[in-house]
Amino acid sequence: MKMSPLKSIIVFTVILATVVVALIVGAFIVQNKIVAGSMAVNEQIERLNKKRLTAENLRSNLALAKDVKTQIANYDSLLLPQSAELELITDLENIAAKNKVNQRIDASNLDNYTNGKIEITLNVSGTYTDVLKYISSLEQYKYLITIERIDFSPGASNPTDGNSQPRASSQIKISLYANPE
16 A cells, blocks of 8 residues: 555654654753753762862861960960069069160069069160160060060260260160969
8 A cells, every 4th residue: 555645745744743843852851851960960069169178178277276286385485474573673684784784664563463464664775786785685585575665865975984886765665474373
């Protein structure tokens, strides 16, 4: 049984249209599955990246904490020990003598300091060079000293002492911390 050419073209067209529609529907279904899978993979990648960044941050914070721990291990050695005020005054006098300057304590809270902070105002006089050496020695003191203020003024010249170096007078305000009891 032979079909007429018109019928065979119609049947062929219907079959071809059905195949094309099936391919389009199949492609659409596959595309949706690919997009959904791709979105799921992107979400997993984002979660993994967040976990990785969190882990890196934790490692970085842990390393920083270890570094800080080693740095503060010697912190107590930088603070003036409790009841060592006399030692501090003696050390300041020795620093002054070593640098050939005259030193006078103008004000201090050594007898009643709060929060462990000791504040001392020193009046230092000598040659300009010796006063600078004195300040440098203060900065190298075994306990942590903060120089809060330095006021320089020219000192009186004394031509009879045989020293032609310029004289200076300086008021220095320092602070340091003492270990709490």
